[in-house]
Amino acid sequence: MTPHACDPELPWGVWLRGEHVDRKTVFVDEETGERWPSLRAAFWNGRLRMPDHFGKTPHDLLETMHAVLVATIRRSPTIHEQAADIFQSSTLYLLLFHLWLAREGLVELTEDNREARAVTAEGMAVIHMLLATRPYDVRKQRPSGATIAQLCELGLGPETREERLARVEKAASRWDVAFLRRREGGKPSIILSKRGDGVVPILETVWTLGLGTTERRDRFYEWICHRMDRWTAWGELATRFGSDRLTHHLLEVAAAALVDTDDAMPLIA
Structure with missing residues (x-):
């Protein structure tokens, strides 16, 4: 062809x-x-x-x-x-x-x-x-997530940070996998909400990260929102291997993203 x-x-x-x-x-x-x-x-x-x-x-x-x-x-x-x-x-x-x-x-x-x-x-x-x-069996859930248009622009616009994050949260509240801002245990937190596979597929919190201040929470949430296209894969990681595995993976990804800002780093060491 x-x-x-x-x-x-x-x-x-x-x-x-x-x-x-x-x-x-x-x-x-x-x-x-x-x-x-x-x-x-x-x-x-x-x-x-x-x-x-x-x-x-x-x-x-x-x-x-x-x-x-x-x-x-x-x-x-x-x-x-x-x-x-x-x-x-x-x-x-x-x-x-x-x-x-x-x-x-x-x-x-x-x-x-x-x-x-x-x-x-x-x-x-x-x-x-x-x-x-x-196919449903590729991601083992209903096809409920970001549209192509949202993947191209949601969370990346010229608005203020709070306006960008609020737009993401409003859209993500209808998805089967979503990172959202919350207060957990009195601390500003980010949670990962994922719809279960039971007879009644309710939303469950499968990962939580508490941060010391609202500013730190919002900065890290913005970093996560820039990677909205990876939310489904990260949700599966937390479901299959546990919240600690997702935390470690996010640290690995964040560290690698820092390397991307250094043009002197060779591609193949």
């Missing part, structure tokens, strides 16, 4: 035609006659020319792609932070992934080819498609 001209406001694959075969939908490329069982398969097998893994589209790799593309929209520079948060501290894996996305025309690299600096029109279309086709 050759690359198509993409509208960045529409999902990748809108040119495909759906046909019903044996009570299943098949996606057909009328130019080539190729047929795919899903949009993700059309993108992975057709557009990227990649093989299946154990006979299936590798959703974990597509989720990693989605994470990198959205992080590129919201933060720059972000190479060391991405390595710590998404790539298990492997800068080699990150470098290969960024170069691959650039080779496929989904991102533009910095002048030194060190990392992705911008998402292309097709990359934006891929973000729309991946978010719309995310």
Whole structure:
């Protein structure tokens, strides 16, 4: 499948035609006659020319792609932070992934080819498609979270800090995973609220961090809001491995983000 001209406001694959075969939908490329069982398969097998893994589209790799593309929209520079948060501290894996996305025309690299600096029109279309086709078993929850428009601007506007944070909290109060400001035990705190998987899926607090002053709490909350695209993944981390694991992970990510401000730090030590 050759690359198509993409509208960045529409999902990748809108040119495909759906046909019903044996009570299943098949996606057909009328130019080539190729047929795919899903949009993700059309993108992975057709557009990227990649093989299946154990006979299936590798959703974990597509989720990693989605994470990198959205992080590129919201933060720059972000190479060391991405390595710590998404790539298990492997800068080699990150470098290969960024170069691959650039080779496929989904991102533009910095002048030194060190990392992705911008998402292309097709990359934006891929973000729309991946978010719309995310299988429930990939994130094990209802698809309730930030929209593409919110990922592009929420918490990043020109308002005062309090106005930005209040807008994030208002939107996040309707999501299944959200960091929110609270007072816990008389201390200014940040909590992570996550909807459970029970018969009645109520919201539960799965992580809490108390800070000494409201100013410290709000500064750290703003840092977390800049990483709104990572909230779902961090919520899963807290649920699967406990609150202490999330605290340690956030410290690792924050330390890596500080390194991103030092241009003298080499990519591969």
